Amino acid sequence: MDCIDLPSPAESHRQLEAFVGSWHGEERRYSDRGDPEMRRGSLEMRMDLGGFFLISEYREDNPSYQHFRGHGIYGWDEGRGCFTMYWFDSRGGGGPANPVEGRYANEQLVFMRRSAKGFTRYIHRLASRDRYRFVIEKSEDGKTWRPHMECEYTRVPS
Numbered sequence: 222m223d224c225i226d227l228p229s230p231a232e233s234h235r236q237l238e239a240f241v242g243s244w245h246g247e248e249r250r251y252s253d254r255g256d257p258e259m260r261r262g263s264l265e266m267r268m269d270l271g272g273f274f275l276i277s278e279y280r281e282d283n284p285s286y287q288h289f290r291g292h293g294i295y296g297w298d299e300g301r302g303c304f305t306m307y308w309f310d311s312r313g314g315g316g317p318a319n320p321v322e323g324r325y326a327n328e329q330l331v332f333m334r335r336s337a338k339g340f341t342r343y344i345h346r347l348a349s350r351d352r353y354r355f356v357i358e359k360s361e362d363g364k365t366w367r368p369h370m371e372c373e374y375t376r377v378p379s
Contacts, residue, residue: 248262
């Protein structure tokens with residue numbers, strides 16, 4: 222039986238690998254009126270499936286609210302030349318037929334999704350090896366953006 226040469230992760234996969242780790246931090250979530258509400262959240266991120274996908278397990282802890290959980294799968298689509306994101310959560314959100322597409326620009330990994338409600342932009346930035354900033358912005362027209370969620374996470378030492 223002949224051995225099949227399996228592909229190896231590319232440089233783009235290694236860019237995702239920079240997010241691997243345990244992260245905890247403060248989150249500011251904005252209401253439709255723009256009022257911020259402070260919360261705490263944590264992420265467990267790991268590379269899996271041969272180093273081709275970043276798997277993210279998210280948990281938001283807010284005593285006045287049911288615990289929100291999410292599961293993200295991030296990869297690289299060589300054919301389209303973009304990063305991909307699938308998101309599933311405890312509100313039943315996510316599970317799109319197609320992944321949300323993302324690109325690296327200005328040291329940020331940015332995904333943008335368009336739906337019937339408008340646009341959503343997800344911005345991931347490693348400020349340093351141990352500081353991770355995550356922002357979700359919303360827009361009706363794709364030009365004027367308002368914050369929906371701003372998070373500052375710190376890597377938990379292993």
